[in-house]
Amino acid sequence: MCQSVDVNFSTGITKNKNFSIFPLNRSFIRKSYQDLRKSESRFWPVQKEGRFLSLFTVVTFPNGGCAGASGDNGTCMAARECSSRGGSANGYCANGFGLCCVFMTSCGSTSSENGTYFVNSGYPSPYDGTGSCELTINKSHSTVCQIRLDFDRFVIAGPEKTNNVCNRDQFIVSGGNPVPAICGMNQGSHMYIDAGIGTTNPVKLTFVAGGTSFERIWKVKVTQIPCDTIYKADEGCLQYYTGVSGQLRSFNYDPTSGLQLSNQDYGICIRMERNFCGIQYTACPDTVNNRSRSFTLSGNSNGPVNSMIGSGVGPNNCANDWLLIPCAANVGRIQPAQALCTDRICGGTFSADLSMQSSSVLSTVKPFRLWFHTDNIEAPVDVDNRGFCLNYVQQPCTNNVI
Ligand SMILES: [Ca+2]
Numbered sequence: 302m303c304q305s306v307d308v309n310f311s312t313g314i315t316k317n318k319n320f321s322i323f324p325l326n327r328s329f330i331r332k333s334y335q336d337l338r339k340s341e342s343r344f345w346p347v348q349k350e351g352r353f354l355s356l357f358t359v360v361t362f363p364n365g366g367c368a369g370a371s372g373d374n375g376t377c378m379a380a381r382e383c384s385s386r387g388g389s390a391n392g393y394c395a396n397g398f399g400l401c402c403v404f405m406t407s408c409g410s411t412s413s414e415n416g417t418y419f420v421n422s423g424y425p426s427p428y429d430g431t432g433s434c435e436l437t438i439n440k441s442h443s444t445v446c447q448i449r450l451d452f453d454r455f456v457i458a459g460p461e462k463t464n465n466v467c468n469r470d471q472f473i474v475s476g477g478n479p480v481p482a483i484c485g486m487n488q489g490s491h492m493y494i495d496a497g498i499g500t501t502n503p504v505k506l507t508f509v510a511g512g513t514s515f516e517r518i519w520k521v522k523v524t525q526i527p528c529d530t531i532y533k534a535d536e537g538c539l540q541y542y543t544g545v546s547g548q549l550r551s552f553n554y555d556p557t558s559g560l561q562l563s564n565q566d567y568g569i570c571i572r573m574e575r576n577f578c579g580i581q582y583t584a585c586p587d588t589v590n591n592r593s594r595s596f597t598l599s600g601n602s603n604g605p606v607n608s609m610i611g612s613g614v615g616p617n618n619c620a621n622d623w624l625l626i627p628c629a630a631n632v633g634r635i636q637p638a639q640a641l642c643t644d645r646i647c648g649g650t651f652s653a654d655l656s657m658q659s660s661s662v663l664s665t666v667k668p669f670r671l672w673f674h675t676d677n678i679e680a681p682v683d684v685d686n687r688g689f690c691l692n693y694v695q696q697p698c699t700n701n702v703i
Contacts, residue, residue, distance in 0.1 A: 311663045320425035362396050366416065369393035369402040374416050375403035382419070386414065408434035410509075415525040417439045419506055427456075427516035427628045438504045439522055440496060447479070447526040447533055448494040448504050452487045454520035459485035459515060459553060462558070463561045464679045465686075469511035472519075476504040480539065481565045485553030491561060493534040496525075507685055535668065538570035545574050548585065551688030556589040560596035561622070561688035571669040571693060579665040580696035581632060584651040585690035593659065594687045596651035598622050598675075603683040606649025607657050615695050617655055622675040629653040650692070665702055669695070675700060 369391030372594035377394035378386075383402035390400040404417040407424065419436045421428040438448060467484035474496040476481040478495040494504055510517060526533050534541035542549065549569055553559045571580060587593035593603055599622050600606030609617045629643035631653045642664075643653050652660040679686070696702045 309464050310589075325473045326614065342499075342680075350649040352511060360396035362399055363541050368392075369401040371403070371405045373403045373405075373418065375401040376416060377688065378402050388414070404576060406436060408436075411437040412473045412523065413439040413440060413441045413646060415523075417517070417523045418549050419521040419523060420454075421508070421517055421519050422518060424518065427518040428510070429516050431510050431512055433507050434684070435505055435507045436523075437625075438496075441525045442527065443500050444529065445525040446498060446528040448496050449524040449526055449534075450474075450492045450494065450506070450520075451522040451524070452519070452644075453522055454488045454518050455487040457484055457489070457508060457517045457519065458511060458515040459558075460560055462560065464677060465560045465562075465675075467562060469513055470517065471507075471509040472588070473507045473509065474549055475507070477539075481552075481562070481567060483552040483562060485562070486555055487552050487658065490550065490552060492539055495536075498528075500593040506697050511615055517683040535572075535670075537568050539567035539573070540569045542570070542693075543572045543574075545577065546693060547571070548690065548692050549582075549671070550690045554688040554690050556587045556594050556690075559687050561675060561686045563675050563679065565673055565675045567673060569671045569673065569696070573668055574695055577695035578667075578697055579663055579696035580669045581661050581663045581696055582626065582629075582651075582696050583661040583694075584659050585692055586692075594649075594692045596659070597626065597686040598647040598689065599644045599683050599686060600649045601682070602686060604650050608646060608652040608655060608659075609648035610643040610646055610653060610655060612645050619645035620688075621647075621678065621699065623647045623673075623682070625672040625674070625698075626653075626662060626664050627670070629662045629664050632661040632663050641651050649686070651689075663696065663702075665696075699700070 318589050348663045361375060362375050367375050369375045370393055373391060375391055377399040380400050383390055388404045389402040392401045394401045404412065404414040405420055406412050406417055407420050408422050422434060457472065459468045461469065467482050467489055470484045472484065473482050474494055474662035480492065480494065491498060495557050496504055506521065508519060551561060555563050584593060586596040587595045594602055599609060609619050611618050614620050623645035626646060627644060629644065629646060630642040645651060649657050650657055652658065653662045
């Protein structure tokens with residue numbers, strides 16, 4: 302049975318935020334009863350409560366997530382509850398007893414609804430103007446301690462082309478842990494923001510539009526994550542991936558026109574799946590350029606650039622910009638060099654050895670985590686670098702990978 306609820310029968314709105322409740326007359330109940338019985342299934346267990354409350358019977362359902370008719374995600378609730386909380390109905394849920402309520406908001410607003418979409422002014426049309434656009438996120442519940450941002454749409458002006466600094470448009474996160482400012486094209490990327498404990502400090506998302514004319518468009522999904530959930534990211538991970546395999550990309554990565562962003566410094570984590578002991582990284586295929594640019598962190602990538610490794614100073618070291626993979630070694634390296642490994646990798650070829658040949662790279666350091674760091678200088682040595690795109694595959698525990 303559901304928790305105790307305080308229902309106003311004239312409106313159908315419950316004062317318990319986690320459930321919605323509908324008063325139904327008995328003829329409607331008879332008509333729907335078979336459907337209700339069938340509905341006690343996977344996602345939307347519909348419960349009947351107090352079957353003979355004089356003229357009314359009450360149906361309750363949890364305010365869980367739902368897929369709206371438009372493809373956006375929402376929260377299942379009663380119609381009036383949805384409108385009173387500032388959402389818009391977007392299809393049905395809970396076997397037709399609830400509406401999938403989608404929350405979409407734009408500049409200057411404050412939201413505490415889990416699953417809110419933060420969009421540009423005029424969305425779905427692009428925005429070509431100047432100024433800043435800010436969303437203030439308050440916790441939907443005191444137990445929330447992380448915010449996940451999914452960049453469903455994210456096109457703003459890219460960095461300037463000398464030092465790759467985001468000095469025109471910027472996306473800034475404040476109020477949580479330090480997050481590097483980003484710009485350019487980041488559709489499909491995500492971030493986890495540490496919201497801390499307590500409810501006093503909101504997290505703010507700000508898009509700053511610089512002076513140049515540009516068709517900007519964004520749609521950022523804001524998911525609030527309670528501290529006690531299993532899908533919470535590990536501490537210190539700006540990005541957090543799950544699954545045995547996947548793809549990691551630096552912000553504004555694009556093989557054709559992306560530029561590696563300067564002033565980056567963050568951790569990328571991959572959840573260790575059960576019975577996997579190592580992780581192997583390989584540069585993504587690049588179908589656009591003659592020579593792959595899917596790992597170009599330093600040097601002039603308009604020509605072939607070898608891999609560079611290590612933290613020393615010199616032409617083949619990574620003193621300025623690097624991807625740090627703990628104790629990385631090339632797959633298949635011949636013994637006895639197998640015992641050697643490196644941490645920082647940069648240059649224009651992905652390899653844990655100095656090489657012009659790209660290689661798959663294995664790390665067995667746990668937990669699986671990388672760090673990406675760039676300084677604020679590119680020209681004249683570092684030109685047209687794209688950043689990185691790596692495919693990862695976790696490696697099962699064996700005699701060789703422990
Ligand atoms: Ca640099």
